[in-house]
Amino acid sequence: MTTTALRTRTVEAMGTVFCFTWCPGGTGDGTDRDVEDALRAASGDLAEADRVFSTWNPDSPMSRVRRGELAESDRPDIAAVLDRCRELREASAGWFDPWAAPGGVDPTGMVKGWATAAACARLGDAGPAAGAVDGAGDVATLPGPGPDGSGSWRIGVRHPWRSEALAGAVALPAGSAIASSGTYERGEHLWNPAGGPVAARAATVCGPDLTTADAFATALAVGGPAFLPVLEAMDGWEGWFVTPDGVEHETSGFPWAR
Secondary structure, three states: OOHHHOEEEEEEEOOEEEEEEEEOOOOOOOOHHHHHHHHHHHHHHHHHHHHHHOOOOOOOHHHHHHOOOOOHHHOHHHHHHHHHHHHHHHHOOOOOOHHHOOOOOOOHHHHHHHHHHHHHHHHHHOOOOEEEEEEOOEEEEOOOOOOOOOOEEEEEEEOOOOOOOEEEEEEEEOOOEEEEEEOOOOOOOOOOOOOOOOOOOEEEEEEOOHHHHHHHHHHHHHHHHHOHHHHHOOOOOEEEEEOOOOOEEEOOOOOEOO
């Protein structure tokens, strides 16, 4: 298998662009019709996630929960996401904390990764030989040989000061995920649950699933050197961050492509 077999499709949702990449010809049916059906279903899922969880839309169910107009128990979909947020708050030693957000609980530090992972699962149901979904830099990949048969994907990490450049590239094992967070693109939209400034200009986390990676990237961005040892102690998880003054830190096994 070579990278020339790759096909791509973009979908606009949640205020950003999701890019689906796949190689046809897997062990499942993997036909064009199967993939088209999967893309259509994934697009619908992303639109629904935006409708439910948008904190920009004052009429969304999530906004109503934040204002106390709607009980969490009235929306099983929101309750499930917030339960996962509680698990990740504990796993991150409190550095990922949607309940510390101004204006009420805000799960958006996890929702994009969660929605991207679900979209990748939809693509996987179609049975392509290899596949990945990139939701604005948060990437979930399907298990298998990868796009070139090496068992990995080469994923660029955006440079935190130069949008046209990369800080580096990661050799990401197929079936795993990578997520990034920071202030380099959207400005000061993060909050530190411990108070004080956000620790990182940019942070990237790699690991087994994108929902967790997205939350941990937020935790690493806000906690920086306080969260890095927590991540280092976890099997299967690696992280890198750069401070606002340009000092880089990373876990011992961060998988930079060499």
